[in-house]
Amino acid sequence: MSSYHRPPSVAEALRLKRELPGSSFIAGGTDLLVQMKDRVRQPTALISIRHLSELTRIETDGGARLGAATPLSDLADDSALMTGWPILGEALRDFASVQIRGSATIGGNLCNGSPAADAAPALIVLGARVRIAGLDGERLLPVEQLFEAPGRTRVREEELLVSIELDPPLPSGHGVFLKKMRTAMDVSLASIASLALLRDGRLEEIRLAAGSVAPVPMRLHETEKVLRDRPLTPERIAEARRVARDEVRPITDIRAGADYRRHIVGVFVQRALEATLEKGDR
Amino acid sequence: MELNFTLNGVPISCSLPRGSELLLDVLRGPLEQTGTKEGCGKGECGACTILVEGRMVNACLTLAAEVEGCEVTTIEGLAAGGSELAAEQRAFVEQGGIQCGFCSPGMIMSVRALLDRDPDPPEAEIRRALAGNLCRCTGYSQIVEAVRRAAELRREEAR
Structure with missing residues (x-):
């Protein structure tokens, strides 16, 4: 049994959070309320933040700033955001259902700390940062460093993730790809996001991230190493596919076996790199 | 706490003992x-x-307190003026888009939201819009047919 509070500002929300031990912030509630029904979490009080206009704005002015309590469908409907960072549209496509996308928020999806958070690999390769507010001020953290363990992030008990910040869209020539294996309503079995810049046949820049194949969404540093500053050839792609398979740390669960997930990661990495080759030099 | 919202066009006041x-x-x-x-x-x-402010939501994952001041529409409020069925409801009856009927109210609310957004959606769009509504009886084919028919009926009504 939880009481309900609707603070008028982020500052007030943070004060309430300190005043009410055992309380929880609630935005879309699509994960938290299920966890409460399952008695996984039983907050003494719910502090609603979804009405705070400072948390539900999408600002695109050069870079982008996404209010943490913005519903996923509002992001998908924002044409400036989808034009500048189309990989986000790919990440949100087929996410759960229309009903869930209309309530679930981008900040909530990250704070829930799911290894399968669909937006995470895309945000990681884009180099996105989260802004975290506390009573003593704000700090910025790369999305890549946000996740600690399944269900746990580096947002501390008395802090609130307030926005996600993106650098300006990449100059032309960069190839950005996202592949995921999921159907609506289910959880992704594996997903890969990649960002690449091919110049004179060499991969000048390469960032790869994977979801659903480790305790947290992860950057594929080892795979990047075999690719960076080298010519992108079919042999190199085959090697990257092998390294990616070995680099991820998937589990076997009811949705898929670990071996199968490794296989899929390899295939997705190969496809992302082949797409980069096909797109060609800048 | 006290909750005030509009349910199917009627102003409602009720108390939420827990919040x-x-x-x-x-x-x-x-x-x-x-x-x-x-x-x-x-x-x-x-x-x-x-529908909350015309937007599809799962009422099981929505705190009542969050609809303060909002316009909420349920299956009871779908047909304008009471007893007659709305186009979406008639289409489901005509096309056999119902069997046990348990999924129908939610399914039909999703169809209302879909057709408000896109009066003539292609099949892929219909299936995507209904991905969050499960039916264990019909196998969905009749439901997709019913949505097409509902779109037709609505266009006829609008004429």
């Missing part, structure tokens, strides 16, 4: 609007789909 009551429980309990069904209770089956 964290779910909208589905308030609708089906004190407000006695049992058209909205509870299936899984976890946002997966869509039987509790209603």
Whole structure:
């Protein structure tokens, strides 16, 4: 049994959070309320933040700033955001259902700390940062460093993730790809996001991230190493596919076996790199 | 706490003793609007789909307190003027888009939201829009047919 509070500002929300031990912030509630029904979490009080206009704005002015309590469908409907960072549209496509996308928020999806958070690999390769507010001020953290363990992030008990910040869209020539294996309503079995810049046949820049194949969404540093500053050839792609398979740390669960997930990661990495080759030099 | 919102065009005032009551429980309990069904209770089956400010939500994952000041539409409020069925409802009856009927209220609310957005959606769009509404009886084909028919009926009505 939880009481309900609707603070008028982020500052007030943070004060309430300190005043009410055992309380929880609630935005879309699509994960938290299920966890409460399952008695996984039983907050003494719910502090609603979804009405705070400072948390539900999408600002695109050069870079982008996404209010943490913005519903996923509002992001998908924002044409400036989808034009500048189309990989986000790919990440949100087929996410759960229309009903869930209309309530679930981008900040909530990250704070829930799911290894399968669909937006995470895309945000990681884009180099996105989260802004975290506390009573003593704000700090910025790369999305890549946000996740600690399944269900746990580096947002501390008395802090609130307030926005996600993106650098300006990449100059032309960069190839950005996202592949995921999921159907609506289910959880992704594996997903890969990649960002690449091919110049004179060499991969000048390469960032790869994977979801659903480790305790947290992860950057594929080892795979990047075999690719960076080298010519992108079919042999190199085959090697990257092998390294990616070995680099991820998937589990076997009811949705898929670990071996199968490794296989899929390899295939997705190969496809992302082949797409980069096909797109060609800048 | 006190909750004020509009339900199917009627202003409603009710009390929330705890504050964290779910909208589905308030609708089906004190407000006695049992058209909205509870299936899984976890946002997966869509039987509790209603419209808040025209937007599809799962009432089982919505705190009642969050609809303060909002316009809420449930299956009871779909047909304008009371007894007659709305185009979406008639289409489901005509095309056999119902069997046991448990998913129908939520399914039909999703169809209303879809057709408000796109009056003539292609099949892929229909299936995508209904991904969050599970039906265990029909196999969905008749439901897709019913949505097409509902779109036709609505266009005829609009003429």
